[in-house]
Amino acid sequence: VTTTGSDTVSIGGFDQSTPGMGSMYVMFTVLAGAVVLLKERKEWTLQRLATMPISRSQIMAGKIGARFVMGMIQFTVAFITGAVMGANLGDDLFALVLIMMSFTLCTTALALLLANFVDREEQANSIITFVVLVAAPLGGAWWPLEIVPDFMQTLAYLSPVGWAMDGFNELMFYGGTLVDVMPSIIVLTVAGVVLFGIGVMQFSYTD
DSSP states (O other): OEEETTEEEOOOHHHHHHHHHHHHHHHHHHHTHHHHHHHHHHTTHHHHHHTSSSOHHHHHHHHHHHHHHHHHHHHHHHHHHHHHTTOOOOSOHHHHHHHHHHHHHHHHHHHHHHTTSOOSHHHHHHHHHHHHHHHHHHTTSSSOGGGSOHHHHHHGGGSHHHHHHHHHHHHHHHOOOHHHHHHHHHHHHHHHHHHHHHHHHHOOSOO
16 A cells, blocks of 8 residues: 555555566566677677668667567566556556557667677676666665655666666556656657667667
8 A cells, every 4th residue: 555645545466566576577688688789789680780781770670679579478467467467557558558669679778888888798688687686675666665765765766777767657547647657758768769879879780
């Protein structure tokens, strides 16, 4: 049970863990795309693609697009499982899907950006684990942010998980609509576009 102002909301275990664990494991799956890019660069697959009459943006969009699809599948499985176990998914499924998509987009762009700063698969795996295990609890994936100090609730918005959980909670706990979660969707989408742009410009096709 959590209290916001004069409103008391009952939160079940699956209501919290469905979006929380879903977001965390989507990050693990999608960020692993950085490792795939490293492998393909070392095996000269990317270099061969670069000789084709397509832009770098198209090549990178195709590569991380596969991770985006995997992330969305994982989110879908998590929410279907949560619904079967009794989680309340709210009344606006369209808004729920948009949050899933914007969060997954932001995370795929982060994977591309990460691939610019690592040279070895082991290094990438270590950084991915660190990033996820910091971003998930910081953003409220492991517990409701209402139980942590105010400064932690503010820091939560440094993590994409924080924005995603804010939107999920609004829909699932408070009966919110698309209008209510639009700030989360906009922030995650803009962050994804910016990170993708930086990642494409900085990405090297050679070791």
